[in-house]
Amino acid sequence: xxxxxxxxxxxxxxxxxxxxxxxxxxxxxxxxxxxxxxxxxxxxxxxxxxxxxxxxxxxxxxxxxxxxxxxxxxxxxxxxxxxxxxxxxxxxxxxxxxxxxxxxxxxxxxxxxxxxxxxxxxxxxxxxxxxxxxxxxxxxxxxxxxxxxxxxxxxxxxxxxxxxxxxxxxxxxxxxxxxxxxxxxxxxxxxxxxxxxxxxxxxxxxxxxxxxxxxxxxxxxxxxxxxxxxxxxxxxxxxxxxxxxxxxxxxxxxxxxxxxxxxxxxxxxxxxxxxxxxxxxxxxxxxxxxxxxxxxxxxxxxxxxxxxxxxxxxxxxxxxxxxxxxxxxxxxxxxxxxxxxxxxxxxxxxxxxxxxxxxxxxxxxxxxxxxxxxxxxxxxxxxxxxxxxxxxxxxxxxxxxxxxxxxxxxxxxxxxxx
Numbered sequence: 001x002x003x004x005x006x007x008x009x010x011x012x013x014x015x016x017x018x019x020x021x022x023x024x025x026x027x028x029x030x031x032x033x034x035x036x037x038x039x040x041x042x043x044x045x046x047x048x049x050x051x052x053x054x055x056x057x058x059x060x061x062x063x064x065x066x067x068x069x070x071x072x073x074x075x076x077x078x079x080x081x082x083x084x085x086x087x088x089x090x091x092x093x094x095x096x097x098x099x100x101x102x103x104x105x106x107x108x109x110x111x112x113x114x115x116x117x118x119x120x121x122x123x124x125x126x127x128x129x130x131x132x133x134x135x136x137x138x139x140x141x142x143x144x145x146x147x148x149x150x151x152x153x154x155x156x157x158x159x160x161x162x163x164x165x166x167x168x169x170x171x172x173x174x175x176x177x178x179x180x181x182x183x184x185x186x187x188x189x190x191x192x193x194x195x196x197x198x199x200x201x202x203x204x205x206x207x208x209x210x211x212x213x214x215x216x217x218x219x220x221x222x223x224x225x226x227x228x229x230x231x232x233x234x235x236x237x238x239x240x241x242x243x244x245x246x247x248x249x250x251x252x253x254x255x256x257x258x259x260x261x262x263x264x265x266x267x268x269x270x271x272x273x274x275x276x277x278x279x280x281x282x283x284x285x286x287x288x289x290x291x292x293x294x295x296x297x298x299x300x301x302x303x304x305x306x307x308x309x310x311x312x313x314x315x316x317x318x319x320x321x322x323x324x325x326x327x328x329x330x331x332x333x334x335x336x337x338x339x340x341x342x343x344x345x346x347x348x349x350x351x352x353x354x355x356x357x358x359x360x361x362x363x364x365x366x367x368x369x370x371x372x373x374x375x376x377x378x379x380x381x382x383x384x385x386x387x388x389x390x391x392x393x394x395x396x397x398x399x400x401x402x403x404x405x406x407x408x409x410x411x412x413x414x415x416x417x418x
Contacts, residue, residue, distance in 0.1 A: 052142055052359075054080045055094045055106035062114020068153045069109075077145065091131075095213040098135050101378065104358045105146060106133040116205055117158055129209045130154070136212055137381040139356060147208055154206050217303060217387030225297040230380035231353040233289045234373050237282050237319050238348070242340040244278045244323030249336055275320050275408070282316035302383040307390035311379040314400035318372040321407030328414040347371040372403040 056069045073080035082089055084097065094106035108131035116128045130150070134143055251274075290308070293299040301308060326343070330336040348354060350364070351373025357365050368374045379396035382388040 052078050052146060053103055053105075054078055054146065055084075055089055055097060055103050056080050056082050057089045057091050057094050057106060057108040058082060059091075059111045060109045060113040061111050062118065064114040064117045064157055065109035068150070068157060069107075071153055072149070075149070077149075091133075095133060098133060099213050099215065101135075101358075104135045104138040105143065107131070107150065108133065113206070119205075125205065127205045127207070129207050132208050132210045133213060134210055135358075135386070136216060137385045138358065142356075142359070143210075147210070151208060154208075155204070158205060212386075215388075215392075225293055225299040226384050229289070229293045229297075229299060230377055230384060233286065234315065234351070234376045234380070235344070235348045235353040236289065237285055237316060238322065238344050238373070239340075240278050240282050240285075240319050241323040241326050241344065242336065243281075244275070244320060245327040245330060245336045245340065246333065247278075248274060248324075248327035249330065249333060275324055278323060279316055279320045282319055283312060286312045286316060300384065303387060304383055304389040304393075307383045307388070307393050310390060310397045311376065311383065311393055311400070314397045314404065315372070315376040315379075317404035318376070318400045318407065321404040321411070322372075324411035324415070325407045328411040347373050350374065352377050372400055375399040375403070 054072065056072070058065050058069060060066065069080055069082060072078050081103075084093055087093070089106075091106075091108050094103075094108070097103045098106060110128050110130065112126070112128050113130070116126050119126055132143075132147060132150070290301060290312075294301050322343070326336065326339055330339050350368040351357075351371040352360075352368060353373055357368055357374065357377075360368070375396045379393045379400070382393050382396070
């Protein structure tokens with residue numbers, strides 16, 4: 001019995017290793033996914049790498065804002081930038097960097113920040129605001145820690161700056177005859193009580209105002225569906241590659257293409273006819289996923305139906321074009337399966353479908369731009385989250401169209417009908 005088991009096992013191993021391309025892909029798939037995801041998430045697990053990058057615009061006429069910026073930068077969780085390309089940051093520069101997708105958050109400290117923190121007691125209480133400019137496509141999981149940390153630093157600075165003056169004012173009013181030694185002792189105890197939060201609950205003198213760069217129309221900040229649905233939708237539509245390539249391989253094996261060669265048509269026309277039904281399936285898939293998300297989860301589909309249609313048409317074309325390319329390169333079913341998984345997992349990871357691209361290292365974010373996934377995801381986020389319209393997403397539609405054209409052209413060039 002053992003010999004029979006070993007003989008059957010040896011037979012299947014020989015069959016498996018007869019296809020070296022499929023063998024290589026089987027082992028390359030998990031390795032590539034591990035490498036990409038490990039680098040993409042490296043900032044979350046290695047202290048001091050500044051996984052949350054912040055722009056800080058210091059308009060303060062005093063020293064309090066600079067002190068808070070310095071404290072933020074000294075924390076392992078943040079990397080604070082006050083200059084860009086050698087120039088001090090302004091609000092306009094920071095907003096432009098967020099619009100271009102180079103950074104996701106900026107803090108703007110007002111000119112009267114120190115004056116408010118250091119104001120003397122007894123006068124009319126002054127208040128001010130620190131602007132927190134955020135790309136609305138940024139997950140709240142990364143925004144909230146920044147807001148909480150900043151609020152804590154501001155409150156500590158307020159207590160440090162205002163408490164001594166308030167205590168001096170208090171003692172001058174209610175206990176002018178008290179000996180100096182007793183006043184100083186009571187002053188120390190009272191200051192500790194104030195810094196411990198006994199005066200909490202009142203309206204703060206400094207508040208954080210969350211806003212977005214000009215041009216982004218956001219009535220309310222996006223929920224998890226608006227942030228996650230585009231990524232997983234793009235990941236899903238590219239699996240049409242497996243169906244298309246598998247179907248082409250089957251027709252090669254059954255000799256369908258050989259019979260079609262006698263017809264008066266070019267190979268491009270023949271492949272286009274093969275591609276069209278899968279392109280239509282992709283569009284239906286997109287419509288169902290976006291429509292169901294809108295109906296079931298009340299997810300906003302943005303303000304531009306034309307933009308949504310244009311991006312969907314281009315994304316579906318890129319996915320089906322990649323299917324033609326895989327069909328041209330793969331020779332066996334095992335190769336189709338292996339190459340499909342390798343390409344789709346790696347491209348989805350690089351493109352930000354699994355992990356937001358803004359937490360990736362800069363070099364990996366740049367590499368991600370070689371994938372259609374990154375352009376499609378940015379385009380959908382422009383429409384669904386940032387409130388853009390057709391005009392703003394046209395460059396990304398153009399990039400997706402270029403990917404589709406390149407995939408289809410190379411696929412036609414390398415395609416063999418036998």
